[in-house]
Amino acid sequence: MTKKKLGRGLGSLLESALDEGGKVIELDLSKIHPNPWQPRREFKEEALQSLAASIKDKGVIQPVTVRYRDEDGNFEYELVTGERRYRAAKLAGLKTIPAILTSYDNQAMAEVALIENLQRENLNPIEESEAYEKLLQSYPMKQETLAEKMGKSRPYITNMLRLSALPAEVKQMVRDGQLTVGQVRPVLALATEAEQLAMARQIVQEGLSARKSEELAKQKKEHKKPAKEDKQVAEYLHSIEEKLGLSVGSKVRIKWKQSKQGHKGTISIAFKSEEEFERITELLNR
Incomplete structure (x- = not known):
């Protein structure tokens, strides 16, 4: 199966920002700071422990990528990609980790962190939505431009951004995997948070499919509208x-x-x- 192309590709983005000939260097883990643009908010402990065990056995096979960070005149480093490896290496008790130094600015760093996670398909829909929103707020650009950078269609970006308007409890249902994007999208058609929350709970309780969820939203809208008109x-x-x-x-x-x-x-x-x-x-x- 052909792997889907995503934007310019993580490889080409990394190659364009390599310092010092792209050499792999050993860096002290205590000198590396997490990526402030990391879109992932949840790292499963079981998966990290499994990766840590593999690292203890075989070491870190794929280097992380970092950039310089000037910390009060002392050069330290900031992760660009590889936060799971970074966290697992610390769990494994390593003192250093292989790394490649890059020269990204903030915007490119944010884009690369998001692209890496999208390519590996390990972001939940709310993390993805919030990452798009943060990029647009921090670096104003058209949705078409963002879509091109991410290798997505503009309607896809628009629909993902709409998820940020969901009530907090409904967002958590999506994070927990209780609701898919297809199931939760019709919820946004309802006018109030109370209605959205009630419908989301109903979808979960009754195990409604995406199509059934659309039908339910339509029924609720049609039922409410005539009530006022009647x-x-x-x-x-x-x-x-x-x-x-x-x-x-x-x-x-x-x-x-x-x-x-x-x-x-x-x-x-x-x-x-x-x-x-x-x-x-x-x-x-x-």
Whole structure:
């Protein structure tokens, strides 16, 4: 299966920023600081322990990449890529780690950190959404530009950015894998956080598919909209009934409903005797 191309590619981005001929050097782990642009917020302890055990056995096979960081005149380093290896090496008790020095600026560093995680497909959708949002806020660019850099379509970026508007509890459901992007996207169609939260809980409890979630959102919107309109229509029709009732001197009822061709219904006038019937018909024939 052909591997999907992602933006300019992590390899080409790294090659363009290599210092000192791209040599691998051993760096003191205590001199390396985490990447402030790291989009991942959750590192599974079990996976880190497994990687640490592998590192104890075979060492760090793939070097991390770093850049210089001037810490009060003392040159230290900041991770660009390889935070799992960095964390696992510390768990394994290593003092140093193989590294390649690069010369990224902040924006490029943020882009590379995001691309690395996207290529490995280990970001959850909320982490990905928040990373896109942080990039756009820190380095204003069009969504089309960001999409090109990430190797994604503009609609994909737009849809992922929309996830940032979800209530905190719903975001956590996505982080925990209880909801997929397909299941949670219809939730955004609802107007209030309370409605969104209630629907998200319902999707999880009932195990609804993405399609069923879309249908549920549509039902909720359609049910809510007529409720407001029905009240307004009922008040209007009642006022008409009263006016017509006064005109004919009898009780008037109007039935009104929506059809594919538009609105239709009936107007009925009550009478209690033959004399009243004749009076009403005579009045209507004038």
